[in-house]
Every structure is written in structure tokens, then in C-alpha cells.
Amino acid sequence: MKLKALILNCTLKKSPAVSNTQALIDKAIGLFAEQDVQAESIRVVDHYIAFGVSSQKLDDRDEWPAILQKILAADVLVIGSPIWFGVRSSVAQLVMERLEGTYDEADPETWQFPLYGKVAGVVITGNEDGAHDVASNTLFNLSHLGCTVPPNVDSYIEAGGGKHLYTNKTVRFMVHNLTYMARLLKENPIPTNLRRLVEQAQEESR
Amino acid sequence: MKLKALILNCTLKKSPAVSNTQALIDKAIGLFAEQDVQAESIRVVDHYIAFGVSSQKLDDRDEWPAILQKILAADVLVIGSPIWFGVRSSVAQLVMERLEGTYDEADPETWQFPLYGKVAGVVITGNEDGAHDVASNTLFNLSHLGCTVPPNVDSYIEAGGGKHLYTNKTVRFMVHNLTYMARLLKENPIPTNLRRLVEQAQEESR
Amino acid sequence: MKLKALILNCTLKKSPAVSNTQALIDKAIGLFAEQDVQAESIRVVDHYIAFGVSSQKLDDRDEWPAILQKILAADVLVIGSPIWFGVRSSVAQLVMERLEGTYDEADPETWQFPLYGKVAGVVITGNEDGAHDVASNTLFNLSHLGCTVPPNVDSYIEAGGGKHLYTNKTVRFMVHNLTYMARLLKENPIPTNLRRLVEQAQEESR
Amino acid sequence: MKLKALILNCTLKKSPAVSNTQALIDKAIGLFAEQDVQAESIRVVDHYIAFGVSSQKLDDRDEWPAILQKILAADVLVIGSPIWFGVRSSVAQLVMERLEGTYDEADPETWQFPLYGKVAGVVITGNEDGAHDVASNTLFNLSHLGCTVPPNVDSYIEAGGGKHLYTNKTVRFMVHNLTYMARLLKENPIPTNLRRLVEQAQEESR
Numbered sequence: 144m145k146l147k148a149l150i151l152n153c154t155l156k157k158s159p160a161v162s163n164t165q166a167l168i169d170k171a172i173g174l175f176a177e178q179d180v181q182a183e184s185i186r187v188v189d190h191y192i193a194f195g196v197s198s199q200k201l202d203d204r205d206e207w208p209a210i211l212q213k214i215l216a217a218d219v220l221v222i223g224s225p226i227w228f229g230v231r232s233s234v235a236q237l238v239m240e241r242l243e244g245t246y247d248e249a250d251p252e253t254w255q256f257p258l259y260g261k262v263a264g265v266v267i268t269g270n271e272d273g274a275h276d277v278a279s280n281t282l283f284n285l286s287h288l289g290c291t292v293p294p295n296v297d298s299y300i301e302a303g304g305g306k307h308l309y310t311n312k313t314v315r316f317m318v319h320n321l322t323y324m325a326r327l328l329k330e331n332p333i334p335t336n337l338r339r340l341v342e343q344a345q346e347e348s349r
Numbered sequence: 350m351k352l353k354a355l356i357l358n359c360t361l362k363k364s365p366a367v368s369n370t371q372a373l374i375d376k377a378i379g380l381f382a383e384q385d386v387q388a389e390s391i392r393v394v395d396h397y398i399a400f401g402v403s404s405q406k407l408d409d410r411d412e413w414p415a416i417l418q419k420i421l422a423a424d425v426l427v428i429g430s431p432i433w434f435g436v437r438s439s440v441a442q443l444v445m446e447r448l449e450g451t452y453d454e455a456d457p458e459t460w461q462f463p464l465y466g467k468v469a470g471v472v473i474t475g476n477e478d479g480a481h482d483v484a485s486n487t488l489f490n491l492s493h494l495g496c497t498v499p500p501n502v503d504s505y506i507e508a509g510g511g512k513h514l515y516t517n518k519t520v521r522f523m524v525h526n527l528t529y530m531a532r533l534l535k536e537n538p539i540p541t542n543l544r545r546l547v548e549q550a551q552e553e554s555r
Numbered sequence: 556m557k558l559k560a561l562i563l564n565c566t567l568k569k570s571p572a573v574s575n576t577q578a579l580i581d582k583a584i585g586l587f588a589e590q591d592v593q594a595e596s597i598r599v600v601d602h603y604i605a606f607g608v609s610s611q612k613l614d615d616r617d618e619w620p621a622i623l624q625k626i627l628a629a630d631v632l633v634i635g636s637p638i639w640f641g642v643r644s645s646v647a648q649l650v651m652e653r654l655e656g657t658y659d660e661a662d663p664e665t666w667q668f669p670l671y672g673k674v675a676g677v678v679i680t681g682n683e684d685g686a687h688d689v690a691s692n693t694l695f696n697l698s699h700l701g702c703t704v705p706p707n708v709d710s711y712i713e714a715g716g717g718k719h720l721y722t723n724k725t726v727r728f729m730v731h732n733l734t735y736m737a738r739l740l741k742e743n744p745i746p747t748n749l750r751r752l753v754e755q756a757q758e759e760s761r
Numbered sequence: 762m763k764l765k766a767l768i769l770n771c772t773l774k775k776s777p778a779v780s781n782t783q784a785l786i787d788k789a790i791g792l793f794a795e796q797d798v799q800a801e802s803i804r805v806v807d808h809y810i811a812f813g814v815s816s817q818k819l820d821d822r823d824e825w826p827a828i829l830q831k832i833l834a835a836d837v838l839v840i841g842s843p844i845w846f847g848v849r850s851s852v853a854q855l856v857m858e859r860l861e862g863t864y865d866e867a868d869p870e871t872w873q874f875p876l877y878g879k880v881a882g883v884v885i886t887g888n889e890d891g892a893h894d895v896a897s898n899t900l901f902n903l904s905h906l907g908c909t910v911p912p913n914v915d916s917y918i919e920a921g922g923g924k925h926l927y928t929n930k931t932v933r934f935m936v937h938n939l940t941y942m943a944r945l946l947k948e949n950p951i952p953t954n955l956r957r958l959v960e961q962a963q964e965e966s967r
Binding site: 229269271272273274275276279 | 847887889890891892893894897
């Protein structure tokens with residue numbers, strides 16, 4: 144079964160404006176293809192997504208549920224974000240807020256969240272300092288939601304186009320480690336029964 | 350072969366002062382034992398560690414090399430830190446700084462860093478707000494050094510002793526997911542040849 | 556001349572949904588009135604603001620320019636934000652991104668940015684850990700834009716309604732210190748000629 | 762009365778090793794002198810400071826109380842820190858932890874903390890990404906302790922020596938704004954009676 148990767152481009156610029164983040168994402172998609180992973184990207188700002196923390200359709204125009212379906216169908220999830228004022232973009236934050244909704248949709252048996260078993264990475268566009276903060280917050284959030292974070296899965300491109308070698312290196316590390324780990328977890332799903340562990344904790348806290 | 354876990358308690362308080370962080374660490378050690386993982390902890394502040402960013406013995410009294418040996422021998426690495434001023438403790442930061450030295454000791458063949466193949470978690474003591482920042486920075490640093498971060502591996506204890514159920518829950522999630530992933534990676538080491546990927550990137554950047 | 560304060564409520568919830576952040580903001584408005592400061596709040600999510608990093612009207616419906624006018628007319632600027640996933644809300648980030656546009660509108664003589672001379676504070680609603688990160692990032696961003704940050708200007712309310720005394724204390728510290736500093740700066744505007752300093756730096760770097 | 766500035770160099774390298782941070786600090790000291798401010802720096806790692814969160818002498822060799830005396834005698838406090846792993850240095854964190862002790866030494870009448878009335882800035886040495894995080898955390902911590910943060914008081918030097926113009930510009934902005942604000946606050950001390958505000962909050966929370 145072919146692995147699937149989804150890369151969410153959280154640039155502030157709507158198509159067809161040039162997105163530096165997209166340039167790096169396209170490179171990642173090509174490298175995923177070499178690893179026999181079917182990758183696609185969504186430019187989130189081209190869609191209307193309502194503000195909120197739920198997986199449900201929040202108003203008539205809200206396109207989140209369709210994007211969430213794509214996320215749930217993927218084995219690899221990559222968030223691509225520029226840095227603005229040292230922090231991930233408002234579009235990336237909006238995506239993370241909507242993903243909070245998945246906490247409420249745990250598996251009835253194991254209580255694992257829907258993102259359990261997926262692997263996560265980030266693509267950062269460096270308009271300014273803050274890559275570390277964007278990457279660490281975003282990967283930590285995704286690990287809370289159930290994703291596994293392999294080593295060296297933060298790739299980076301400078302807005303101005305500098306550090307070319309660094310970009311080419313980090314995107315390769317990212318694609319290779321995400322692919323390996325996704326395949327490993329697909330064949331060996333995390334068996335943790337969170338429900339039973341919660342019950343044990345409740346017993347102990349009584 | 351039995352898995353080994355090492356938990357570094359980065360409290361500011363020397364023995365025999367009571368450390369809230371240690372209480373949670375001891376619980377984790379017990380839970381690791383149930384999973385057939387041999388866990389031990391080191392109270393870092395009881396040792397003298399020189400300031401610096403190298404793996405070498407930096408002065409006559411520097412005990413870092415001995416601690417590093419224990420880290421390298423472990424399959425699971427957990428950093429335990431209180432929060433001070435919203436940031437991980439100076440002792441935890443000192444440990445991370447010394448771990449920068451391992452970047453210089455990559456495998457001559459694959460260029461993988463020495464911490465590749467290990468899994469990482471954190472134990473946070475909440476004197477105040479900042480658990481998110483301490484966990485995300487520390488796990489991200491460890492993933493940069495080569496560790497894999499499974500889902501839900503940040504456990505948390507309130508300094509005052511509140512949120513008992515939350516603590517008991519998070520420490521169980523952490524121990525179970527770290528153990529599963531450590532076993533999986535021990536049997537299926539990450540094969541990524543970073544050296545070859547760097548060479549490809551150099552070629553492309555020429 | 557009466558001082559003016561503007562508080563931007565960056566909750567994700569549109570009116571008329573109950574906003575915890577608004578409850579604390581209303582308290583702050585009352586306390587500002589006692590200090591003879593005319594305060595008002597805007598619930599940003601009730602308005603449509605386009606994504607971007609410019610002060611200009613970015614599309615037909617974009618309401619940012621009107622909000623920016625209110626910001627520029629105020630002496631005190633307070634950002635109110637809930638915490639989601641340890642980070643300020645997407646609405647707060649969107650506001651900060653649009654404020655990047657003011658960098659391009661420096662005074663032609665002194666090169667001071669339009670927010671020079673204002674004072675800044677934050678109101679945080681604690682759904683979860685992360686108040687420290689939201690406050691520090693937001694206040695630092697505002698100081699970069701030209702605002703002065705007096706001591707103890709981060710007020711905090713727990714989503715669940717706990718820590719009542721802490722909230723009542725921090726909101727008072729915030730209002731009193733913001734008011735004192737705003738009055739002081741209004742009477743004693745920061746005279747720094749950034750343009751001349753840049754020219755000196757250019758000379759030295761030649 | 763001549764203003765005093767104290768700059769704490771929190772490099773990890775003991776004298777006489779070359780410290781990039783010190784180079785920028787020396788430039789700041791010269792610029793302060795031009796503004797008639799008497800500035801000096803302390804290279805903290807040359808002194809032994811015990812781990813802890815108290816202002817008291819914690820063991821026989823602990824030199825913190827002498828450093829704290831210098832801090833208390835200064836009108837301007839600047840923390841100079843390199844970035845390691847995206848976070849301020851362990852030496853800088855150690856300094857901040859010890860400053861927590863000043864919370865316990867509030868003025869008996871007004872309950873203002875000992876750092877009230879001072880102004881704060883930072884000098885960051887960029888070995889890597891993370892300047893934003895180091896500056897925002899450190900300035901926010903200092904504002905909590907009582908310091909006022911004027912606009913544009915984070916100066917930055919690249920470890921490798923690049924961005925020369927940016928460094929020369931930011932250090933000038935920092936010195937001029939710190940000096941102006943320190944003089945203003947010395948002549949117009951913040952009058953806020955925190956004690957009375959706490960009593961009002963207690964009354965309201967009853």
C-alpha cells in the first residue's frame with residue numbers, strides 16, 4: 144500500500160502570488176515521489192476556514208472538514224509556515240486550532256486520537272528569526288495530537304533564497320526520516336491502550 | 350536484550366533536599382520496570398558539570414563525560430526539569446549545551462549523530478506556567494540530536510501536588526509510548542545515510 | 556487631554572458567544588475609567604480582516620484600516636488573547652501580522668515607527684498552559700513596533716474561572732502601570748532620532 | 762546624579778577566551794559613556810554562582826550577593842546572552858533564577874519589587890536561530906521583576922561577525938532608548954502602590 148503525505152502550506156499569500164514556502168514544498172514532494180510516497184500540498188489560505196477549535200463544519204462556507212479528511216487519509220503530515228514576528232503564521236495557528244477538535248474523536252476502544260500512527264514534520268520559511276520556535280511548537284503540538292516526530296524533520300528555506308545548501312540538506316533529511324518512520328509505524332501500529340492507562344491512573348488517584 | 354532508560358533530574362536542589370521532579374521520576378522508573386525496561390535516574394546538580402558545548406572533559410573536576418557515557422548506553426532518554434521563569438532550569442539548559450558536543454561525533458560512515466536511534470521524553474515540574482515551552486524546546490532539541498519523539502511523552506507534576514490524576518495519566522502514556530518506540534527502533538534502526546544526502550545536496554547547490 | 560486605551564479582544568468566538576477574555580477586558584475598562592482613561596474594546600473576530608503584512612486595505616471587505624486608525628489614536632494598546640496549543644490565538648497572530656505594516660510608515664524625520672510613544676499590555680485567557688509564551692512574545696513584538704512595556708502589565712484569567720484573586724490583582728497592576736507610563740510618555744515623548752542613529756551605524760559599518 | 766548601567770555577560774566561556782558577546786557589550790559601554798551613563802559589565806561565568814532561587818548566599822563560595830548588589834545599584838540592567846539550542850545560555854538562566862529571589866524583598870510600604878524603576882535591555886549573540894525567543898523571554902522576565910522595557914532595546918551580534926550594520930544600528934537604538942527611559946523614571950518614579958491594589962483585589966475576591 145502506497146504511503147501518502149500531505150503538506151499544508153500555511154503562507155499568508157493567496158494564489159497565484161509566489162510563495163517561498165511552496166518552492167520548498169514542491170521540492171519535498173519530488174523527493175517523496177523518489178521514495179514512492181504520494182505527496183500533495185494544499186495552500187490553506189486559498190480556502191475559507193472558520194475560526195474555532197472543532198472538527199465540525201462551523202458555518203456555511205467552512206472548508207475545514209474536507210481538509211481534515213485529507214489529513215486523516217495521510218500517513219505523513221507536514222506543516223509549512225513562514226515566520227511572522229517570531230511566531231508561526233496565523234494560517235498555521237488556525238490549522239492547529241482546528242486540529243484541537245480531533246481530541247474529541249478518540250477511538251472508542253483505545254482512546255487513541257485520530258492522528259495516532261502518523262508522522263509529522265515542518266517546513267519553515269525564514270523571513271526572520273524564529274524558525275526554532277515555529278518548529279518546536281508545531282512539532283510538539285502534533286506529537287500531542289498523536290503524531291510521532293522522527294529526528295531532523297524540520298526543513299528550512301530562507302525567504303531571500305540564501306542558505307541553499309542548508310535547505311537542500313534539511314529537506315532530504317526530513318523526507319527520508321519521515322518516510323522510514325511512516326512505513327515502520329504503518330506496519331507496527333502503536334498498540335498503547337490509553338483508555339486502560341487512564342483507568343489505572345484514576346484508580347491510583349482515588 | 351533489556352532496554353535501558355536514563356532519566357536526568359535537572360532540579361536546582363542538591364540531595365538530600367526534597368525534589369518534586371524526583372517523585373515523578375521514581376514513579377516513571379517503577380512503570381518502566383513493569384515494561385521490563387531497566388531505568389535509572391541521575392540528579393545532575395549533585396555532580397559538577399562545567400559550562401560549555403563540548404563532549405570532552407573541560408576541566409579537572411568536570412563529570413560530564415561519565416554522564417554522557419550513561420546517556421549513550423541508554424535506549425530511552427528523559428529530561429526532567431522544573432520551570433523557572435517560564436523556561437527550563439539552568440541545569441537542564443547546561444545538559445542540553447553539553448549535548449551539543451555530540452554533533453561533532455557523528456558516525457564516520459552514515460554521519461548519524463550518536464543519539465540517533467534513541468527515543469526521548471520529558472518530565473516537567475510545574476512551579477509555574479511554562480510547561481509547554483519547556484517540553485517543546487527540549488523535545489525539539491533532542492529530535493535534532495537524533496532522538497525520535499513518540500506521541501504523548503511529556504509528563505507533568507504540579508509543584509504543589511495538585512492535578513494528581515493528570516500526572517498519573519501522563520506518566521503512563523509517556524512510559525508506554527517510549528518503551529514501544531524504543532523497542533521498535535532497536536529492532537529497526539533508522540537506516541538514513543545522512544552523508545549521502547549531504548553529498549546530494551552539495552551537488553544540487555553547486 | 557484625556558488618555559485613550561484600546562483593547563483588542565482576540566478570542567476565536569464571534570459575538571454573541573460568551574468570551575472569558577471579554578469578562579476580564581470589561582473589568583479592565585472599568586478600572587481604566589477610574590484612572591480617567593477612556594477605554595474601549597474591539598472584538599476582532601466580529602470583523603473581517605484579510606491575511607497579510609500590510610497596513611493597506613487588502614481586499615474589498617478588509618476592515619483592518621479602520622481598526623488600525625483606532626490603534627493609532629490610542630495611547631495604550633492591550634492585546635487580549637486566549638491560549639491555544641500553547642500559542643496566542645490565530646486572531647491575535649493575524650493582528651500582529653497586520654501591525655508589521657506599520658514598520659513601513661515611519662516618521663519621515665525621526666524614522667520612529669507609528670507606535671512609538673504608546674504603552675502596551677496583554678490580557679491572557681488561560682484555557683491551558685502557555686500564558687508566559689503568549690505574553691512574552693506579544694509584549695516583545697509590541698516593543699519592537701515602538702511601544703514601551705511597563706512592569707507587570709500581563710493580566711490573566713483562567714477559562715474555568717479559578718484564580719480569582721490572581722486575576723483581580725494582575726488586572727489592577729496592569730491598569731495602574733499602563734496609565735502612569737502612558738501619561739509620562741505623553742508629556743515626555745521619546746526623542747530618539749532613529750534616522751541619525753542609522754546613519755551613524757552606516758558610517759561605522761562602511 | 763549620574764546614571765549607572767550594568768551589563769551581565771552570560772557567555773559560557775571563561776576569561777580570557779574571546780567572547781563575541783563581550784565585543785558588543787564593549788561597544789554598548791562606549792555608547793553609554795557618550796550619553797553620560799557610567800556602564801560596566803560582569804562576565805558572570807568568571808564567578809561561582811550557586812544554583813537556586815534565592816537572594817541569599819547559598820553556600821560558602823557563592824558570589825551572587827555581590828553581583829546582586831551591583832544590579833540593585835544600577836539604573837539600567839542589560840542581560841547579554843548567546844543562544845544555545847534556541848534558548849538563552851545556562852548562565853543567563855542561572856542569573857534569572859537567582860533574580861527570582863528579589864520577589865521576596867518587596868518594599869514594606871508599596872510592595873514594589875527591588876527592580877521597580879529600573880529599565881532593561883538585552884544583548885544577544887546569534888550562534889544560531891533563537892534571538893527572538895531569548896529576547897522575549899528575558900525582557901518579559903525582567904518586566905515581571907519590575908523593570909520597564911522601552912522600544913527597540915534588543916541588540917544583536919552574529920557569532921560569525923556578519924550583519925555588521927544591523928548590530929551597529931540595534932546597539933545604538935538600545936543605548937539611546939534605555940538612557941532616555943532610565944532618566945525619565947529616575948525623575949518620575951512609578952508610584953503604584955501594589956499593596957493597596959492587592960488589598961482591593963482581596964476585598965473583591967472575598
